[in-house]
Each structure stands twice: as structure tokens, then as C-alpha cells.
Amino acid sequence: MPVTATRWLAEYAWLPEHAEPTPDVLIETDGGRITAVTPLLGAHGPDAGVDVYADAVPLPGLTVPGLANAHSHAFHRALRGRTHGGRGDFWTWRDQMYGVADRLDPDTYLALARAAYAEMALAGVTCVGEFHYLHHRPDGGAYDDPNEMSAALVEAAAHAGIRLTLLDTCYLTSTVDGQALASPQRRFGDGDASRWAQRAGAFQPTDAHVRVGAAVHSVRAVPADQLSTVAEWAGERQAPLHVHLSEQPAENDECRAVHGRSPTALLAEHGVLGPNTTAVHTTHPTSADLTLLADSRTGVCLCPTTERDLADGIGPARLMAEAGIRLSLGSDSHAVIDLFEEARAVELDERLRTRRRGHFTPADLVTAASSAGHAALGWADAGRIAVGARADLVTVRLDSARTAGVPPVGAFFAATAADVEQVVVDGRLVVAEGRHLSVDVPAELSAAIEAVTPR
């Protein structure tokens, strides 16, 4: 449903640079942008007996900026709850993930991504960064349109009502020492980085809700001498460039054995790091790695619920923040789609590691979940409730069983995705009264997952 000029009266709104939410804020939007933000300072609020704001749409609860899910593999949603029975680690989980990857075609990919993105909308996500490497047919051959799978993701995000940064991922080899892709990885590969660049460059969607960026899958998947091709492709376009980095100690060990340096140092040497680059995970960096990331103004996207699900470890979030590294958040494998949970995990995981509390303020967590994530995805004009910003407004109930009695400043430590009551994306109402306006999310998830999972 399109929303043109609208006045919203937020009971509480989390404004930029504020340590806590501000009560009674009039937010005016027009044409997908925020045109005015006026804290009423109690003088003219709904309780003051003044009726001049009677035309404003009330937003009871806490309204926060649009949340950005900076790291997603949409098809992993099909694995939720299916990989928890046995023992194993990241690598055994990966075999199960490949089983789903092998079964997808453009139609089932569209259905699954549409449902997963609609689940994100319900959780207050207004923009997703899709780290996309399911490019080709299962045997590695191209579809008639070599970017048909990318187009499916663009369509999925449009149906779900959220913005998409399609991070077209270069994935060429299966090991750091350059072994060839074997089934079921063959559909990920373009042969070499030049052919990847050619295919990725041919995909130029004009839809307003999408941007195209690039990704290096990891130092396992792109040979060192081809890294700069991907970096230059992104640099020429000023596009976001993402890379999985040091998620596993084994990746670090193999990189040192083959290249004599850490994955971060290898990326730095080949021009992959920089202000438009986001390193995903960075769970096992050295202190020299952190210096390289900070000096190059590379951001880091943490995915705490996936990292714990996959037994990856705990990334040094506090050290990164102290080094000035911008932190964003992603739900990655979608074991959970809940940016509140990702955000508080950044603080709570530090507590487990250090046995001390208070490493990040609530406002730090809001920034990671909103403006920092949007910036990492190339939408610098989103993720803030401020004049000129995109009209993304996420309203969280403060009267649910989870949030009743919680002061607004504590919402990111109490709320879950289920407490998101209303979501406006670029001025359009996408979620109202906790329901997606165009997608029956549970029904579509069930059908889409059943179509691609073994009985």
C-alpha cells in the first residue's frame, strides 16, 4: 500500500545520536523521505489536551529506524531446525546446506527467498544484503539468462516490500590452494574472475529497491591472483564489496600454509579492503588483522546467532569497536531472523567472554542494526530517523508479554522480532498489526521449504 504525505506521531522514537528514545515525536514523511522530525517536548503531546495532531497516525510503542540485515543467504532458511540433531561442526553443517543448494531452480529460489524476505520484513528489516552465489544450473551450466537466479532475488525482495543489495559473489575454487569446484559447488562458479565480472556486470536492474554490489566468497573460493579483479569491479562502481573472513580457524591455518599470511593480510595485499568493504564474521582475527581492517576503514558484519549455531566462536566485537571498526549485523544462515537478538548478542557474547558487563550502549546496538548496516549495503541515506533520510519506520510494541514494563531504552534487550507491530519501507506500509500485508509468511515458508527439502 503506497503512503504519500503522512504525519506519524511516535510515542517514542529513537533519533540519531541519542542515548535513549525521545517521547512524543512527530515524524512527517513524503514521497518516501522523512521531511520533518519534531519532538513535541510534552507541550503538545497527545496527553496535553491539544488536538492539533489529531490527523497524525499514532505509533504506540517505540519507533526505530529501519533495520538492515547486512548478511543473508536466503536459501539457508530451509535448513532451520533441520541441522540440530547430530554432532559435527561448520563443515558437517555445510554438507547439509549443499543438499538444499543442489535442489533449487529459479522458481523455487524465488518462492523461498520471497518468504524469507517477508519474514525479515515482519522482523523490522527494511533492507537485506544477499550474499548470492547460486548462479548457475546444478551441473554448472548457465541458465538461458545467466543472471536468472539474481533476477529471482530482485523479484523476491520486491514482493516482500524490502530493499535489496545483491552482492554478486565470486566463487571459483573449493580450497585455499585452488582445487576445482566439485558438485554441488559447480553451480556457484563462473570459471574465473573475468568471466564472473562479465556476468555480474551484465546484470543491471533498474528497480528502485535494488542495488548491485560484489562479494569475494572467501580466500578459499577466490585465488589470490584473481582477488583484485573483483575489488576493481566494485571500485569502479563505488559498489559495496563483502567477503567472508576468518570464520573458521582452519581457513586461517590453510591461508598461512599456502600464502604465508593471514586471510586479512592477503585481502589487504590485493586491494580488497577499504571503506566500501565489509568483512563478514571476522571471528578469529589477529591483532595485526584488526589494525589492517581499521586502517583501511573496512567494516565488519557480525552474525552472532549463526556463529553460535555453527560453533564458530565469538568475534572480538569490543576490540573492533575500540579500533574504530564500524560494526553491522546479519542473520546469515537464518537459524534466527531477529535483529534484536543479533544486536544484544554482540553485548551478551562479550559478557560471556570477559565476565564483565557494559561493553556496548543500547544506542551502539541500534546503530549497528540500522545505519551501520545500511551503510555497509550502500544505502547511506537510510537507517536514521532524520530529515532527508528514507522513510523507514519500525514500530515495536512495548505492551507485549516480553516488553511490558520495559523502559524504551531497554527494548533492544527485551523485544523479539515478534514484537514488531508496523513496518514502513520507503514510505510504504509493509507490515501492519504484526502482519505482512501481501505475503502469508508462515504458509509460504512451509510450502517453499517443503519443495526443496528431503522428506
Ligand SMILES: [Zn+2]
Ligand atoms: Zn555467510
